[in-house]
Amino acid sequence: MSTDDTDVVFPERLQRLKHEDLFTEFDDNVLNGLYEDGEYVIDYRFDGDRSINELAIANASYSGLKLVNPKPYYKVGDVILVSVELLNGYNKRLLRGGDRVRVWIKEVRQGACAMGYVVDHRNGSYSGFVRVLWPGRVEVLAAVVLSREAVRVLYKIHREGHLVRQLFAIFQRRFMYEMTLCGPSPFLAGYSRVCNLTRRHYGLPWYCGHPEVLTCAEWTRIGGSQPPWPMLEEERKLFERHNVQQNVRSYITTEVHGRDPFTVQTPCNQIPALVTWRQTPPVGYFLNWKWRSTACTNTLPDTVRSWDLCLPWPLPSTLYNSAYNYAVFWGSHELPFTNSGEFTPLEAHKATHVYIDELPRGNRDIVIIHFYLHFTAYPPTLLRTHVRRTVQSVKALLKRAPQAKVFVKGPHSFRITTYARGVIEDYWGTIHQQILKKEFEEIQDKIYYLDFWDMSVASENNDVHPNMTLVGQMWQTLLGYICPN
Incomplete structure (x- = not known):
């Protein structure tokens, strides 16, 4: 991001990294939740490098889901409005947005389900809207899919140029093999020389570490792995199973009346x-x-x-x-x-x-x-x-x-x-x-x-x-x- 920005002021200028050919201003915006349907929404950079307390993040077990303006029953085509209030592990209300919340309905007996959409009010409260599309007895559910803190960690990992996954090239000359690290940026850790393989990759950016004996032209195969994550232990906990895809424990059951499910005549x-x-x-x-x-x-x-x-x-x-x-x-x-x-x-x-x-x-x-x-x-x-x-x-x-x-x-x-x-x-x-x-x-x-x-x-x-x-x-x-x- 250039230093002459006038439309928005950030709390701190982030030093440009040498992998800026891959991590651009577009990434800086998108990975911070800044860009959504053409509008700037929320900037995770204001979080800075705050220490992470697992108990302070959104906890679905304590969070609540309730109907807004409830009806005795709904009709096919009606919209159910719900409110999701996020609490943390201390059972205290969160007062900021940025967590990823999901709302949907289902009826197991009929093999039926549909997704809703969610509005983040930036204060720990979320509104969920879901249209009922079949008659029956439906359950309304909500989940905290990802915490704001986890999004910030993902941003930091990518901005600092760490590899979430690794790809390796095999160079081969008869019975001689060499293997080197590859990626879409020429800045590869541990290599002072790299092979620019963009032409062989159909004009799309691709680089691999230069083999010690063989030549770049002897690239024959590619393979991958997942390296250890470059994060602290408290950051790692944000991605453990109990901190992602958390279903809110409370759910709502309501009646939907109508003769037929929702249909559209146009083929x-x-x-x-x-x-x-x-x-x-x-x-x-x-x-x-x-x-x-x-x-x-x-x-x-x-x-x-x-x-x-x-x-x-x-x-x-x-x-x-x-x-x-x-x-x-x-x-x-x-x-x-x-x-x-x-x-x-x-x-x-x-x-x-x-x-x-x-x-x-x-x-x-x-x-x-x-x-x-x-x-x-x-x-x-x-x-x-x-x-x-x-x-x-x-x-x-x-x-x-x-x-x-x-x-x-x-x-x-x-x-x-x-x-x-x-x-x-x-x-x-x-x-x-x-x-x-x-x-x-x-x-x-x-x-x-x-x-x-x-x-x-x-x-x-x-x-x-x-x-x-x-x-x-x-x-x-x-x-x-x-x-x-």
Whole structure:
């Protein structure tokens, strides 16, 4: 950030670090909660480097949830308003905002659930709004997903240039091997010389430590690991299981009356692509564990097959179906792609924009683009750089192949973070959605956005990779935008 800022004054100027090519002013804003839907919201930098007291952070066990202006019963389509009051481990009211709070409804008996949205009043109080979309007896629930203090620690880790995950290159000449650390910035700890491998990485920034004997040209494979976190013990506790994804113990049960669940008559294959980018929560809901959009009706029969079982991960692969004359290709995106436990050949990580550029003129392919988890180990500037390059290729594809259909899959929620430390989805998911919607803004009327955030939050998805029920409904949603029946 430049020294001539006049629009906002911060309590302390932060010294620029030498990895500023990767950690930019954009990251400084986004990682501090400053930027949200075009507005500056809250600045975690005012917290400074205060010591962390685990008992002083938001504690869902003491926090409360209550109905605002309760009714004897609600009707399908009504909005339930709730208030969440956060207390800390001393059972005292918090008087500042910045904690990540979530509200949703469910009815287990009907296999039904839907997500609400939350307003932070910056004083420890949060308002939750959730629309009831089916008749029955619903539970209203709330959770403290992430503490303000944990967000501040994440900001500090990235700003200081620490690695949340590590990627290593294998250099090979016949039977001689060397392994060095890699990343999207040339400033790699322990290396005075680095290989600039940006050209081999399809023009996207990538650097690896220079091997002692072999040459940069002998880079053959890539692999990853999770290093010890660069934080103090009290900071580490903020990310332990009992301090993230805490359900507020109190919940509300209420009656919802109506003859039928909420429906929209317009078939999903007839709605404009722009609608998929502009929806507001809830974008849909589960009923009998079938996903129903609030913007349209999916007219496709529920016949999705488990294609994923046939596609070896993480190598690029194609499934052919001669009976119906189609093929499904899957390929991982470019680096960073952390495949812990094994080293993969470089050809396994061809850039997304290269795959798109290779599609021929006049094709009618269905293209699905997804960037998410592997980018959460790095400041958001990196994702924005990759998305911007991808957008260029999508624009070119639509010109040479107007009948091609392009879908951008957004982030999803998950509750278990054991194998993805620092990937607190409520935090990163919001950031990634903003970047995707901003960078694809010019062509939102030509391509579709697959918004599965509500689906994964409402269903309380646990795993980093969605379960098969969700995967099936994701495929069903995708095909519903394409197929009439």
